[in-house]
Amino acid sequence: MAKPRVAFHDFTSCEGCQLQVLNCEDEILGILAAVDIVNFREAIDEKSEDYDIAFIEGAITRDSDIPRLQEIRQRAKILVALGACACTGGLNVLKNFRGIEASMKTVYGEAAGWYETSAARPIDAVVKDDAKVHGCPIPTEEFLELVKSVLAGRTPQIPDYPVCVECKLRENVCLYHKGQYCMGVVARAGCKAWCPSYGGRCYACRGLISDPNNKAAKEILDEKGLTIQNVLDEFRLFNGVYDVAKE
Amino acid sequence: MLPKVLSKDRFADFVARLLGGGRVFAPVAKGPQFAFAEIAGPDEVSRIRMDYDISILPPKKLFMPQRETLLTFKDKGPEGVRAEVKSQPTAILGVHPYDLHAIATLDAAFSKGARDAYYLAKRGATTLIGLNVKAPANENQFAADMNAIDPPAGGYDLFLTDLGDRYYVEISTGAGEALADDDMFTPAGAGDHKGKRAYDAAKAAHFTRKLPYDTRYLPELLDVSYDSLIWEAAARRCFSCGTCTNVCPTCYCFDVLDKLSMDAHSGTRERIWDSCQLEGFAVVAGGENFREERPSRLRHRMFRKGKYIFERTGRTGCVGCGRCITHCVAKISILEAFQQIADQVGA
Ligand code: SF4
Ligand code: SF4
Ligand code: SF4
Ligand code: SF4
Numbered sequence: 001m002a003k004p005r006v007a008f009h010d011f012t013s014c015e016g017c018q019l020q021v022l023n024c025e026d027e028i029l030g031i032l033a034a035v036d037i038v039n040f041r042e043a044i045d046e047k048s049e050d051y052d053i054a055f056i057e058g059a060i061t062r063d064s065d066i067p068r069l070q071e072i073r074q075r076a077k078i079l080v081a082l083g084a085c086a087c088t089g090g091l092n093v094l095k096n097f098r099g100i101e102a103s104m105k106t107v108y109g110e111a112a113g114w115y116e117t118s119a120a121r122p123i124d125a126v127v128k129d130d131a132k133v134h135g136c137p138i139p140t141e142e143f144l145e146l147v148k149s150v151l152a153g154r155t156p157q158i159p160d161y162p163v164c165v166e167c168k169l170r171e172n173v174c175l176y177h178k179g180q181y182c183m184g185v186v187a188r189a190g191c192k193a194w195c196p197s198y199g200g201r202c203y204a205c206r207g208l209i210s211d212p213n214n215k216a217a218k219e220i221l222d223e224k225g226l227t228i229q230n231v232l233d234e235f236r237l238f239n240g241v242y243d244v245a246k247e
Numbered sequence: 248m249l250p251k252v253l254s255k256d257r258f259a260d261f262v263a264r265l266l267g268g269g270r271v272f273a274p275v276a277k278g279p280q281f282a283f284a285e286i287a288g289p290d291e292v293s294r295i296r297m298d299y300d301i302s303i304l305p306p307k308k309l310f311m312p313q314r315e316t317l318l319t320f321k322d323k324g325p326e327g328v329r330a331e332v333k334s335q336p337t338a339i340l341g342v343h344p345y346d347l348h349a350i351a352t353l354d355a356a357f358s359k360g361a362r363d364a365y366y367l368a369k370r371g372a373t374t375l376i377g378l379n380v381k382a383p384a385n386e387n388q389f390a391a392d393m394n395a396i397d398p399p400a401g402g403y404d405l406f407l408t409d410l411g412d413r414y415y416v417e418i419s420t421g422a423g424e425a426l427a428d429d430d431m432f433t434p435a436g437a438g439d440h441k442g443k444r445a446y447d448a449a450k451a452a453h454f455t456r457k458l459p460y461d462t463r464y465l466p467e468l469l470d471v472s473y474d475s476l477i478w479e480a481a482a483r484r485c486f487s488c489g490t491c492t493n494v495c496p497t498c499y500c501f502d503v504l505d506k507l508s509m510d511a512h513s514g515t516r517e518r519i520w521d522s523c524q525l526e527g528f529a530v531v532a533g534g535e536n537f538r539e540e541r542p543s544r545l546r547h548r549m550f551r552k553g554k555y556i557f558e559r560t561g562r563t564g565c566v567g568c569g570r571c572i573t574h575c576v577a578k579i580s581i582l583e584a585f586q587q588i589a590d591q592v593g594a
């Protein structure tokens with residue numbers, strides 16, 4: 001059987017998620033033995049438009065991105081959104097709330113008019129994706145789990161429960177017990193509670209679980225003294241695409 | 248076996264003696280809270296906090312690790328499968344009575360029917376050094392109601408009571424007897440026995456009862472409250488985050504996952520803690536979820552704690568340690584629920 005051909009494509013992103021792929025040091029040889037990588041700007045010069053699996057990094061932020069993404073969708077049998085930018089639009093969606101023109105002025109100043117832009121969107125707002133690897137950046141283990149599952153033809157085991165689960169398994173002192181607050185109660189686990197384990201709070205960079213209790217989250221954040229605007233900002237940081245961030 | 252006395256001057260020697268027999272776990276500070284952690288050598292004795300109030304995770308993590316490899320597999324067919332039943336001699340120092348009761352419940356659960364080789368191997372290699380505790384860790388504890396402020400008969404090897412300059416040491420097993428067979432232990436005298444009695448009297452006064460009824464009525468009161476609105480009210484703020492079950496010393500649900508290697512036919516089978524509070528817990532083949540709503544999941548947990556585990560093992564499913572209340576970000580309280588059901592009869 002021919003090895004599946006894999007391509008990496010990036011849209012608006014910091015390319016940090018592709019770096020995470022290169023960080024899979026121990027397993028990278030195993031990946032290379034199992035697949036042919038035909039397109040990966042971060043690592044190789046070769047370029048081919050013939051591939052089976054496409055990993056898409058980055059959000060869609062320009063109308064001219066759309067035909068490019070549609071073409072990738074047509075070529076790929078399996079299309080995977082890689083990272084927060086691709087899965088939920090990630091940080092890029094912030095500009096939709098700040099006002100696109102104002103954001104352009106901040107970034108490009110007088111030259112703002114030279115650049116094309118539109119509201120930031122995740123990949124699945126434009127084409128269907130077959131899988132998502134969440135996170136900003138993606139956890140290497142989840143990327144590997146996905147690659148192995150695709151190769152074995154089975155459904156990847158991606159958690160759909162709050163970050164708190166992994167946080168408690170690591171026996172962390174909860175930030176709410178330290179007088180702070182945290183979005184882990186509604187954020188999707190799979191990062192092994194990265195941020196709370198190193199003293200920071202969770203910003204829900206891996207998106208929200210499928211049945212988040214957003215009302216309760218707003219309530220406990222309010223009890224911690226956050227204003228309505230603060231609470232919305234917490235949701236908007238990475239999850240501006242969800243309705244809960246809009247009200 | 249008659250009680251003995253261990254002078255606190257000899258505590259470090261006692262820990263060194265335990266270290267001579269294998270790994271030692273004891274309560275240590277974790278930020279403002281406490282956790283059972285390995286004491287790697289005699290120079291770490293000063294980390295041990297015998298004055299700890301309660302650990303974040305209960306000692307069950309040492310018999311049923313959060314993540315554990317059950318077997319490795321290679322190629323197809325049974326020849327490539329290797330079970331990984333692992334254990335090493337371990338002493339756990341400083342286990343409070345409510346946690347000793349919880350371990351007794353787990354022992355019963357894992358020995359019933361299909362005996363769990365993984366749990367029982369670790370449990371069998373463990374020496375339990377209990378530690379008396381004079382007052383509740385916080386307002387969430389109701390261990391007296393659950394009859395869990397004194398250690399269960401036979402549920403420990405040694406049981407220490409802090410008498411100021413010395414520990415009063417009760418001995419309940421042959422292993423405990425062997426451990427206490429050293430000149431650091433001296434026979435307890437009249438003053439020591441009196442000290443222990445005074446300690447327990449003070450304890451009984453501090454651990455006031457919080458339920459309006461005797462817990463023998465708990466299973467029946469739950470039964471009549473099955474359709475009560477209290478479950479829905481409590482679940483309104485629930486995140487289905489599983490913290491309450493992960494920190495519970497008697498919860499033992501787990502999930503089994505196969506982790507593949509890149510070659511796609513070798514790998515490991517692992518079990519990780521699971522929780523009946525998670526949305527996906529009751530999803531069965533075909534995608535049907537028979538406990539889809541938060542209130543029914545919350546009610547299920549409370550029924551397991553107050554009724555089902557008892558019916559299954561003959562031992563209490565809740566020891567009143569209060570961890571599930573303390574660590575719930577939404578402050579959902581099983582104690583409050585158990586109090587509220589007293590008024591549900593005929594309601
Ligand atoms: S998700 Fe984060 S790390 Fe990944 S590309 Fe976007 S900004 Fe970079
Ligand atoms: S620190 Fe955050 S993730 Fe951890 S238990 Fe608390 S709320 Fe959940
Ligand atoms: S803890 Fe939260 S913010 Fe941090 S990596 Fe995990 S999901 Fe992202
Ligand atoms: S800890 Fe609290 S919020 Fe989390 S599942 Fe349990 S009851 Fe619900």
Ligand code: SF4
Pocket residue numbers: 491494495496497552564565566567568569570571572581
């Ligand atoms: S249900 Fe709550 S109070 Fe009861 S044993 Fe479990 S954690 Fe402790």
